[in-house]
Amino acid sequence: MKELHDAIKTFGRGLGKDVVKVDMFLNHRIDTQLLSQMGKAFAEEFRDERPTLIMTVEASGIAIAVAAAMEMGHLPVVFAKKSENKVQTGDVASAPVYSFTHKKEYNIRVEKRYVPRGSRVLIIDDFLADGKAVEGMMQLCEQLDSQVVGIGIAVEKGFQPGGQQLRARGIHLKSLAIVTGIEDGKILLQDD
Amino acid sequence: MKELHDAIKTFGRGLGKDVVKVDMFLNHRIDTQLLSQMGKAFAEEFRDERPTLIMTVEASGIAIAVAAAMEMGHLPVVFAKKSENKVQTGDVASAPVYSFTHKKEYNIRVEKRYVPRGSRVLIIDDFLADGKAVEGMMQLCEQLDSQVVGIGIAVEKGFQPGGQQLRARGIHLKSLAIVTGIEDGKILLQDD
Numbered sequence: 298m299k300e301l302h303d304a305i306k307t308f309g310r311g312l313g314k315d316v317v318k319v320d321m322f323l324n325h326r327i328d329t330q331l332l333s334q335m336g337k338a339f340a341e342e343f344r345d346e347r348p349t350l351i352m353t354v355e356a357s358g359i360a361i362a363v364a365a366a367m368e369m370g371h372l373p374v375v376f377a378k379k380s381e382n383k384v385q386t387g388d389v390a391s392a393p394v395y396s397f398t399h400k401k402e403y404n405i406r407v408e409k410r411y412v413p414r415g416s417r418v419l420i421i422d423d424f425l426a427d428g429k430a431v432e433g434m435m436q437l438c439e440q441l442d443s444q445v446v447g448i449g450i451a452v453e454k455g456f457q458p459g460g461q462q463l464r465a466r467g468i469h470l471k472s473l474a475i476v477t478g479i480e481d482g483k484i485l486l487q488d489d
Numbered sequence: 490m491k492e493l494h495d496a497i498k499t500f501g502r503g504l505g506k507d508v509v510k511v512d513m514f515l516n517h518r519i520d521t522q523l524l525s526q527m528g529k530a531f532a533e534e535f536r537d538e539r540p541t542l543i544m545t546v547e548a549s550g551i552a553i554a555v556a557a558a559m560e561m562g563h564l565p566v567v568f569a570k571k572s573e574n575k576v577q578t579g580d581v582a583s584a585p586v587y588s589f590t591h592k593k594e595y596n597i598r599v600e601k602r603y604v605p606r607g608s609r610v611l612i613i614d615d616f617l618a619d620g621k622a623v624e625g626m627m628q629l630c631e632q633l634d635s636q637v638v639g640i641g642i643a644v645e646k647g648f649q650p651g652g653q654q655l656r657a658r659g660i661h662l663k664s665l666a667i668v669t670g671i672e673d674g675k676i677l678l679q680d681d
Contacts, residue, residue, distance in 0.1 A: 325570065326603040329555055330563040356548035360555045360566070363521060367559075371522040374552070378517065411518040 298473040300334050301451065302486055311479035315426075317452060323423060324357045329364075335473055336364030339421065339449040342471045346446040348372060348419035350412060352434055354405055355379060361451055362421040372419075375412055377405040377434060390440035394433040397426070405433050409441060416443035425450040425472060428459025452476060455487055490665040492526050493643065494678055503671035507618075509644060515615060516549045521556075527665055528556030531613065531641040534663045538638040540564060540611035542604060544626055546597055547571060553643055554613040564611075567604055569597040569626060582632035586625040589618070597625050601633060608635035617642040617664060620651025644668060647679055 308321035322328035339361075348369065353362035354377040366372040381403060391406040412418070418441075420434050431448055438445050446469065453460045453472035463470045475487040500513035514520035531553075540561065545554035546569040558564040573595060583598040604610070610633075612626050623640055630637050638661065645652045645664035655662045667679040 320600065321603065325567065325600060327551075327555065327558075327566040327568070329558040329566060332555065333559060333563065356551060356568075359519075359548060359551045363519065363524065363552045363555055366519075366521040367525060371525065374519040374521060375517065376519070376548075408512065408517060411513065 298335065298338050300331055301474045304328065304331055305452070305474055305476075305484055305486060309484045311482045311484045314479055315454065315456070317424075317454065317476055317479070317484060319423075319452060323361075323451060327360050332360055332364045333368070335361060335451060336366075336368040338473055339365040339419075339471070340368035343419050343447045343449060343469070344369065346417065346419065346469060348417045348446050350375060350416045350443075351419050351421055352377065352407070352412075352438070353421045354430055354434065358422045361423055361449075365419070365421050365449060369419075375407055377407050377437060380404050380406060390437045392433040392436035392440075394429050396429070405430075405437065407437050407441065412438075412441040412443055414442040416441065417446045418443050420445055420448045421450075422448075423451045424454070425452075425459045425463075425470075426454040426457040428457075428462055431459065431463065447471070449473075490527065490530050492523055493666045496520065496523055497644070497666055497668075497676055497678060501676045503674045503676045506671055507646065507648070509616075509646065509668055509671070509676060511615075511644060515553075515643060519552050524552055524556045525560070527553060527643060528558075528560040530665055531557040531611075531663070532560035535611050535639045535641060535661070536561065538609065538611065538661060540609045540638050542567060542608045542635075543611045543613055544569065544599070544604075544630070545613045546622055546626065550614045553615055553641075557611070557613050557641060561611075567599055569599050569629060572596050572598060582629045584625040584628035584632075586621050588621070597622075597629065599629050599633065604630075604633045604635055606634040608633065609638045610635050612637060612640045613642075614640075615643045617645040617651045617655075617662075618649040620649075620654055623651065623655065639663070641665075 310318040450472040455475040502510040642664040647667040
């Protein structure tokens with residue numbers, strides 16, 4: 298997506314070999330004009346999948362999920378909450394997610410009452426790297442007897458395996474920008 | 490605001506004497522139709538204050554701040570991040586916030602580069618109770634050499650002192666719903 302590519306080229310910062318910082322427009326300061334354009338792009342991509350609900354995980358996925366939901370006839374958004382502790386009750390779906398960034402496992406959870414059985418879920422998140430957060434949300438959807446009809450990502454790290462694995466499984470995945478590498482602080486992007 | 494009142498009456502749950510749960514439409518599942526209406530209400534209320542930036546705090550303030558920003562000509566949103574540790578560098582504004590819910594102090598921080606000096610800041614948050622989070626954001630704005638031109642809140646707990654204290658200081662505060670109390674699980678609301 299051109300506007301996101303431009304923003305990454307202008308404001309993105311690459312740290313070391315694998316850290317992509319987009320704090321200027323997505324993860325700390327939010328450019329809401331760009332956000333609406335991203336929402337429109339997801340709406341076009343996934344309209345034919347007829348999602349009934351958008352799922353994301355707090356905190357930085359919320360803004361993008363909301364923008365997409367607004368462009369798709371104001372779908373409901375459910376954001377999974379992070380917690381240190383395992384939650385085990387019949388009312389809550391939960392799944393472990395290993396964070397390579399923080400080198401620890403945490404849990405994500407959704408109260409079952411907020412996702413009707415048989416929902417057609419579009420998963421939206423800001424980043425896709427190793428795919429652990431998306432994998433966790435897919436596990437939640439299984440526990441919620443709901444179907445993942447698509448996965449929309451703002452920035453995919455193409456040099457990490459998450460995206461490739463999801464595509465190999467035939468899942469409808471759309472990343473608005475794919476980072477192919479970082480060289481001397483410069484973020485390299487795959488052509489649209 | 491009628492639509493928010495209706496949602497609170499229909500889906501809100503009161504726990505004990507002071508816990509107001511709005512997980513069904515705001516804090517876990519988000520009703521994005523209602524969210525847009527709330528954004529419009531804030532835009533009408535604060536347009537004449539000519540804000541140049543909206544500030545909130547992660548995680549549940551983000552959706553409302555984004556909705557308001559979209560209705561106000563796509564203003565930028567900056568969300569303060571929570572951290573356990575004090576951050577003390579010249580590049581970061583930070584302030585302590587005491588949480589009565591969790592009975593501990595945490596810190597909120599904003600990277601200074603994301604809020605230009607002289608910004609006219611509209612603070613948006615989901616809840617106002619004792620006012621500690623808003624107070625923390627006002628401290629950030631002072632460190633950022635920026636002016637708070639208004640405070641927009643979704644749900645104010647009118648039986649706690651935050652709102653009264655802010656109004657007494659002459660601050661332009663608008664709460665879309667004011668809870669006056671909880672009786673037997675029922676949430677009581679101040680008339681619009």
